[in-house]
Amino acid sequence: MTREVQAPLVTVEVDDQRVEIPEASTLLQAIRAAGKDVPTLCYHPVLEPIGVCRVCVVEVEGSRTLVPACIRRVEPGMRVRTETPRVELSRRMVVELLQTSVDTSLAPDVQRYAAEYGARPERWQPFAREGFRTRRAPKVDNDLYVRDLDRCILCYRCVRACGEEGQSSFAIAVAGRGLGARIDPGFDLPLPDSACVFCGNCLAVCPTEALVPKTQFEMRRAGTWDERRQQVVTTTCPYCGVGCKLNLHVQDNRIVKVTAPLEDPITRGFLCVKGRFGWTYVHAGTASGPGSEAEPSTPAGTL
Template identity: 50%
Template sequence: MSQAVPLDRPRRLLDLEIDGRTTRAPEGATILDACRAEGVDTPTMCYAGNLTPVNACRVCMVEVEGSRVLVPACSRPVEDGMKVQTDTERVRHSRKLVMEFLASSVDTSLASTDWLRWMGEYGADPSRYGAAMEPMETGERDERWAGHHHDPDPTIAETVAQPVKVDNELYVRDYERCVLCYKCVEACGVDAQNTFAIAVAGRGFDARISTEFAVPLDESACVYCGNCIGVCPTGALMFKSEHDMRAEETWDEDAQTVTNTICPYCGVGCELEVHVQDNEIVKVSSPEDHSVTSGHLCIKGRFGFSYVQSRRGRDDRRPR
């Protein structure tokens, strides 16, 4: 199958140094692009190729000569003559602590396998901040008043643990897995869907992703495109089908196949990745680098697959 390859404008190549090795990167590329092109493994969490970098997680930090503080690789454009260090003690310390901060306050167990590998490689030990707090009641975090927290309990480490929000048949919001990477907000907003159903609310550690007044999704502006699920790095946003199967302990990624196909609904031509387990579609995604979708779909492509699985015979159909 041939595919049109869009060519960028020709770009000037800049000389830079990464960990002492000279390399070149096109003008406009980020340090992360240059690192990856050089094969320098760089941990990321809030970065996604199909969204504007928000550089909020600060796990991709590198040292740049002349800069007082560390620099986020995911968003800083390369400059001519830039000298980048990715493996100094300072860099390793920051990356390790950021991983510990996230994993000690958020359930990151469903993050990418890379993330779990990085945690090991950097020696991150989230348990050293104390025993994790008991989960809060539903809605408790939604009521916090900016700037007015109570003194901490010295026997526990605060977390965002809370019950999962299930308020519709299509997807769930498990905010104890939320690392506040802003990706879902971006995907719901100007980066993809322009629906603006969710935003970051609250402040500081009490910041959370929320609809207005934390109303359930069916009272919000949500159009159930599921693009927030597509970009969520930690499984906080999840197909309800996946969530239910995980609860029943029947979810088995090794037993799943992924079939690429084209969405049958309209003429746009979105590519779907149909995940199938035991001959049932369990979820649908789209490749991030696909020229039509950039990984984003609409409600029909994302969730409108149940008809495929209708196994009633011809005779069972209702008369017209």
């Protein structure tokens, strides 16, 4: 028989609704326990919160500034407001600032919040210089994934997944400063020359397709990537004895991507290079298509 140790409860008020929640919980947990929600971008359920994107800000009574819900711990008697005009202004602006500085067209969360908060990035267009400029070419330096840094919103999720909270490779970090900050393996090394082990856990947590499997990148370019035509099939990884659960994303009866379910207690969504990328043999020797080793889906030389 196991005996659960109950953490003492703390009472907080979320939009006038009282919530009892274990101490050391975050405001985000309290808000969700109250049946409400706030937008999040840098927050990821399997990673420690870092509170940098600032889209989850809420009003806390007595606080001079707004407070990031993802990282702030509850305190007894805290009164939280999640939907005030001040909060909404900040969220809308954060989304606009992202939209005006990087390409968020493949970032579904940013798109959703933009619609929800009525973001109008175009009002910055007439005079904004940085961000509305020619795109830099995506970095294609290996066969497994592509870095399209003009889509990067600097949520640090990939850095954390690569580091001690995931793979422990520490192959990438944030380099530079301010608007010049970027994800970098060090001296702008090509990934095969870096500490990267190609587990792909960085792309698993990327919310914007700044890091994207090469198959998906190529199919997007060819106009054949279509999530509405995709099914997810759950199976077990065939490689080693751990038996990680895999989600095969299948389009037109062909595997186009492999992920792992976040809820799985063994993987928490993380895989190794074999599980994530070692599936092309399934289609070896069959008719050409996305992922076929025999014939790439885009003609060589277009990238």
